[in-house]
Amino acid sequence: MQYDCVIVGGGIAGLQAAIQLGRYRHHVAVIDSGDGRSTVCRSYHNLIGFPNGISGAELLASGKKQAEKLGIRFIKATVVRAERDADGLRLITSDEMSFRGKRLLLATGVKDRLPNFPMLFPCMGISVYVCPDCDGYEVSGKQTLVLGAGNTGAQMALTLTHWTVDLIYVNHERSPVDEELRRRLAEKRILYIEKSIRTVIADQAQFQGIILEDGSSIYRERCFVAFGGNEVRSAIANQLGAQLMDNKHILVDQRTKLTSAEHVWAAGDVTAHSEMVTIAMGDGSQAAIWIHKSLIAT
Ligand SMILES: Cc1cc2nc3c(=O)[nH]c(=O)nc-3n(C[C@H](O)[C@H](O)[C@H](O)COP(=O)(O)OP(=O)(O)OC[C@H]3O[C@@H](n4cnc5c(N)ncnc54)[C@H](O)[C@@H]3O)c2cc1C
Numbered sequence: 001m002q003y004d005c006v007i008v009g010g011g012i013a014g015l016q017a018a019i020q021l022g023r024y025r026h027h028v029a030v031i032d033s034g035d036g037r038s039t040v041c042r043s044y045h046n047l048i049g050f051p052n053g054i055s056g057a058e059l060l061a062s063g064k065k066q067a068e069k070l071g072i073r074f075i076k077a078t079v080v081r082a083e084r085d086a087d088g089l090r091l092i093t094s095d096e097m098s099f100r101g102k103r104l105l106l107a108t109g110v111k112d113r114l115p116n117f118p119m120l121f122p123c124m125g126i127s128v129y130v131c132p133d134c135d136g137y138e139v140s141g142k143q144t145l146v147l148g149a150g151n152t153g154a155q156m157a158l159t160l161t162h163w164t165v166d167l168i169y170v171n172h173e174r175s176p177v178d179e180e181l182r183r184r185l186a187e188k189r190i191l192y193i194e195k196s197i198r199t200v201i202a203d204q205a206q207f208q209g210i211i212l213e214d215g216s217s218i219y220r221e222r223c224f225v226a227f228g229g230n231e232v233r234s235a236i237a238n239q240l241g242a243q244l245m246d247n248k249h250i251l252v253d254q255r256t257k258l259t260s261a262e263h264v265w266a267a268g269d270v271t272a273h274s275e276m277v278t279i280a281m282g283d284g285s286q287a288a289i290w291i292h293k294s295l296i297a298t
Pocket of ligand 1: 009013036046079108110128134267268
């Protein structure tokens with residue numbers, strides 16, 4: 001069977017697009033591997049209608065239910081390959097399933113490079129954050145630790161001075177920090193520590209601090225993680241010849257979300273834009289509108 005549209009990625013952008021395409025009564029399949037940022041985040045605080053926050057899991061579950069009522073099919077799988085032939089586009093998963101679509105939407109997102117401390121994960125979005133535009137407000141006036149690497153961590157610490165003056169930056173990977181950044185950290189009275197972390201201390205979702213390799217501990221209420229090197233999941237777009245930016249984000253037309261590859265759209269964090277839920281939703285809707293226009297034009 002050939003779908004009108006196959007969506008790779010059932011996170012925020014993919015689900016929003018699926019709902020919109022379902023309301024146009026198109027036949028749509030969403031292939032999702034279930035390991036996106038919206039799976040990681042335990043609470044979003046900047047969304048209209050949710051002043052007390054909502055978890056990624058709750059948003060995804062209700063979005064999926066809403067899409068299923070519109071006849072959208074969901075497949076739990078990882079797409080590893082994409083091909084184009086005379087009949088359209090073909091997506092192949094890691095377990096060799098194959099799906100055909102007249103149109104393709106890539107909503108595969110970005111994967112954060114996070115250190116492997118299991119105690120961090122229940123805290124994500126509640127007391128440990130990655131995005132200052134999303135969650136800088138959450139550290140207002142709070143004792144905050146930046147756990148990171150090199151210049152990326154230093155820049156994060158400096159950015160957070162907009163909300164708090166009580167900052168410590170631990171360069172866990174001891175990667176180089178430019179002289180100028182070190183000078184600015186000192187100027188802002190941000191304590192800079194170049195040591196590895198042995199373990200993270202947390203009480204369920206509440207981050208409490210860290211123990212360094214030398215056995216000393218640092219207690220803090222909040223933490224930002226900033227290692228750099230996040231994975232932009234644009235490999236499928238690349239296989240189909242869609243143009244990528246130098247930072248691997250997929251280049252799209254700002255009005256339509258169409259990539260430079262015929263019949264291939266992209267939406268959400270994987271495209272070149274601000275990485276936020278509201279923007280991913282907007283992108284998903286916008287892509288769906290133009291996919292619909294393209295389908296009814298044929
Ligand atoms: C800790 C944390 C806190 C955050 N807090 C906020 C906040 O407070 N406010 C805010 O606006 N934003 C926040 N964000 C960012 C927000 O989560 C993202 O902007 C949003 O999830 C982007 O949606 P998306 O659909 O583009 O990507 P995602 O939600 O990451 O979804 C991408 C989906 O694609 C799937 N996928 C990827 N590759 C494949 C493949 N090859 N085959 C099949 N499926 C695939 C993944 O499994 C995933 O389900 C936060 C992020 C994190 C990590």
